[in-house]
């Protein structure tokens with residue numbers, strides 16, 4: 635079963651399509667990175683997943699439950715961290731968590747145990763009785779994350795969870811995501827920070843102007859990209875390179891007489907290798923230069 639299934643989601647504001655026929659599935663137990671520039675439609679998709687926005691078209695189910703028809707069943711099993719979450723500044727960290735814990739059917743003991751565990755997890759145990767209005771942005775975000783985890787959710791939905799955090803705060807958020815994944819939980823998070831998506835995600839979706847432009851593991855996305863944009867094959871030989879003219883080659887850029895980058899329509903390493911060995915040339919290395927997620931992301935945004 636998929637943890638999250640989004641089918642043909644469309645949300646319009648007037649005539650403007652904020653999300654346009656979006657279809658994607660997230661397998662259980664993985665971290666899914668939802669990547670897109672500002673205004674791409676990430677938050678609109680996430681709010682639809684929570685049933686907080688009613689889309690014009692499409693269906694969404696989480697853990698097999700339709701989010702619009704069975705909202706309570708869904709909410710019991712998920713944790714949601716909004717992009718601009720609010721927090722009760724006049725309450726202490728402990729009281730904030732207690733307030734949210736009260737929404738769930740937990741005994742006093744279970745509640746206290748859970749709050750203690752979470753405050754320790756996010757590094758706020760020593761300041762548990764301090765009013766939250768005295769907290770830094772990073773401390774508040776950590777408390778919000780603890781709040782998101784209060785019901786030990788099976789699926790975590792995090793909208794730009796590291797936005798505005800310093801490197802230490804971002805590190806803590808990322809380590810919590812990794813810990814949850816280890817426990818078998820599913821995490822869906824949105825971001826426009828490439829390094830973070832690359833570091834955390836088992837699967838990535840790239841959304842631009844409301845449309846899903848790429849979907850898959852990083853490897854799959856890079857492969858799809860190379861199939862569209864062409865392959866860069868780096869070669870180094872022992873003897874000087876002869877002129878290489880093989881079907882599929884777009885151009886060759888010689889770095890010196892024994893090193894070159896071959897731009898090709900497909901992966902023609904075998905053909906190159908055969909051709910050179912026929913000409914008595916020994917290959918030192920012959921490798922595909924993989925695009926970075928940044929190459930893929932930027933070209934996806936600006937080119938297509």
Ligand SMILES: Nc1ncnc2c1ncn2[C@@H]1O[C@H](COP(=O)(O)OP(=O)(O)OP(=O)(O)O)[C@@H](O)[C@H]1O
Nearest residue numbers: 647652670671672673674675676677678679717826
């Ligand atoms: N209530 C609304 N009324 C009109 N337009 C809206 C509304 N909410 C969002 N939009 C528009 O829909 C588009 C998608 O917005 P959304 O907030 O989903 O993007 P996002 O990818 O989350 O962006 P960001 O990274 O900046 O948070 C934007 O162009 C935004 O201006």
